[in-house]
Amino acid sequence: MKDSDLINLVLIAVSLLLAMALGLVAFFYFSRRKVVNAQLENAQMEIEHQKEILQATILTQEEERKRIAQDLHDAISSKLNIVSLNTNVLLDGGITSEESQGLLETILSISDTTLENSRRIAHDLLPPVLEKFGLWAALEELTNDFNRASNGLINLEGSYDKCLEPKDELHVFRIVQELVNNSIRHGKAKKIELKIEKNPFVLDYCDDGSGIDLIDKNMRAGLGMKNIQSRCDIINATSLLESCPGKGIKFSIQT
Amino acid sequence: MDEFLNSLGDFSIYLSVFTGLLYLIGFRKNSKSYRIFALYLILIALIQVGAYYVGRGHLHKSNLYYSHFYYLGQFVLLTIFYASLLKRKWLYSLVVLMLFYAAYGLIKDPESFYRYNTLGMTIAHAILVLYSVLYLYKSITDKGEFVIVSSGIFFYLLSSTLIFATHNAVSNLDLTKETKNILADLNVILYMLFLILILIEWFRNYNSFKGVYKNGSNEG
Incomplete structure (x- = not known):
């Protein structure tokens, strides 16, 4: 080279x-x-x-x-x-x-x-029982109120041991109120199943109403659902909504 | 052409001094990494001025022993610089190892001080190139300072390592001075590009004279 x-x-x-x-x-x-x-x-x-x-x-x-x-x-x-x-x-x-x-x-x-x-x-505006006796008592009262007007509409199951903060309990209560109002007003539901589990906190909700079309963005993102979603975000809970027209809704949240 | 390259060599020394002085602006108010890098630039500028004075300026003597100060000083300061950027304190142990290696070589053969340490320089440059790659990889996801400088360190040291590594072999060849100088001239051009990247970094990210007017507030 x-x-x-x-x-x-x-x-x-x-x-x-x-x-x-x-x-x-x-x-x-x-x-x-x-x-x-x-x-x-x-x-x-x-x-x-x-x-x-x-x-x-x-x-x-x-x-x-x-x-x-x-x-x-x-x-x-x-x-x-x-x-x-x-x-x-x-x-x-x-x-x-x-x-x-x-x-x-x-x-x-x-x-x-x-x-x-x-x-x-x-x-x-704010059920006194929620403040005094907690979420479970407030849900029982809500169930009884609706069942008095329409016999056996809501079936509440499960148990709860104050695993949520009082301010979070209020959000969960409002979510249930909104869901029940939607089921009755829009879904014309005849039967609502509400189940609570503790540690971790899980709420399962289902009804036999007309359901919603989740593909329709307007229905999926209505004010009520947005309100529920924002409350879930505030309490750091994951939520899951399953529904199709005519088959009711299934909704669950977990913290 | 030779005259032009010689002038470019001289200009690179002035630019090196200018860059070092520029980085002294805002020395106190900037991060630890900035301060170490400014010290590195000052050190390199001093070594260049010293080597120029001894080799070409007045004395016309061999200035090869300056290469030890260059590669060891560069390795020590850039290791501290990257240890600060990468937040890895164990890198300091490499400084100790490298200094031991250099001291051992000089104690074993004191005459080697007046020769060029090809292996030492190649190892030091290779480690510095590795730091810059690690830092560039880190800066893909993290917001990082000195990304432009790191790109410069990566491209300049990678290319110049080969030039320095072949220095001893090339100097022993039977070639004209002009041919031998091709590699040295190439190194000067690459070094100029490196300095330009360092200047771009300063003007883009550390120029305290540049005010940004945004949404009614003047951020200096």
């Missing part, structure tokens, strides 16, 4: 090493860009999800305000109006004692009804 050939060989080897080095640096650069893009996409999706939850929370809040306003108007304000009118008639005088007795009885009766209504509204 001539001496100058060795120089050429070294030059070729250096060029090859350089090309290899540049290729590897380019590989790292493009891999990094790909990973960063994927991370950005995930972050974007997470932000979208958070936005949806926030929107659902605001909408639920507005719906709830509307319902409370309606309840107050129908059950309290209108009744108090009658009480006010009757009291004015009594104050104006010029009526017989039988008439005034009748008016007083009406006022008393309306006051009783209004009191009962205000208790019901307060109870609907």
Whole structure:
């Protein structure tokens, strides 16, 4: 081998090493860009999800305000109006004692009804039994309330030993309330099975209603379902919804 | 052409000094890795100025013993630099091993101080290349500083290792000075590219004179 050939060989080897080095640096650069893009996409999706939850929370809040306003108007304000009118008639005088007795009885009766209504509204907003005796007692009360109106509608099974925080218990209770309301209002269910398991906490819910079409995005992502989903996210629970039209729904959450 | 390459060689020394001084800006307020890298640049600039003074400037003597300071100094500071970036303290043990190896070689053969240590330099460069690959791999998923510099260290040391490794063999060949200088000139060009990448890193990520105006707030 001539001496100058060795120089050429070294030059070729250096060029090859350089090309290899540049290729590897380019590989790292493009891999990094790909990973960063994927991370950005995930972050974007997470932000979208958070936005949806926030929107659902605001909408639920507005719906709830509307319902409370309606309840107050129908059950309290209108009744108090009658009480006010009757009291004015009594104050104006010029009526017989039988008439005034009748008016007083009406006022008393309306006051009783209004009191009962205000208790019901307060109870609907936050059942006192949930705060005092916990989730299981609140679910039993909910079951009894519905079963009184429609015999054997809800069957509650299982056991619970306060494995959830009180604030999480409220979320679970609201989820059950929402599910039952959906089953009755939209699914026209005749039978609801509710089962609770402890350690880890598992809630299984199923009904025999009309079910929902999970392929239909509007049905799947309705306000009620979004509300349930956001509550599951808050208590760090995984949820699973199975349903098809005409076959009821099956819903479970696990912490 | 030779004159141009000679000027390029001189320019690389000025650029090396300039880069070292540039990295001193913000020395205190930046991370530990930044400070170690700035020290590395200063060390390399001093070695280059020293080697130039002894070899070409005034004395015209052999400056080969500077290569020991170059490869050992570079190995020690870049190992500390990567130990900080990779968060691996055990890398310090490699510094101790390398210093022992160099000391043993010099005690055994004191005359080797005035020769070029091909094996030592190849091992040191190979380990540094490995650090840079590990760090580039890490930076695929993690947000990391000094990615541009690491790319530069990877490509420059990988290519220059071969040039340094063949130095002894080539210098013993019966060739004209110009032909022998081809490899040294190639090394100067690669070194210039390396310095340019180091400058890009500073201007992109550590330039404290560059303010970013975003959403009504001025981030300096």
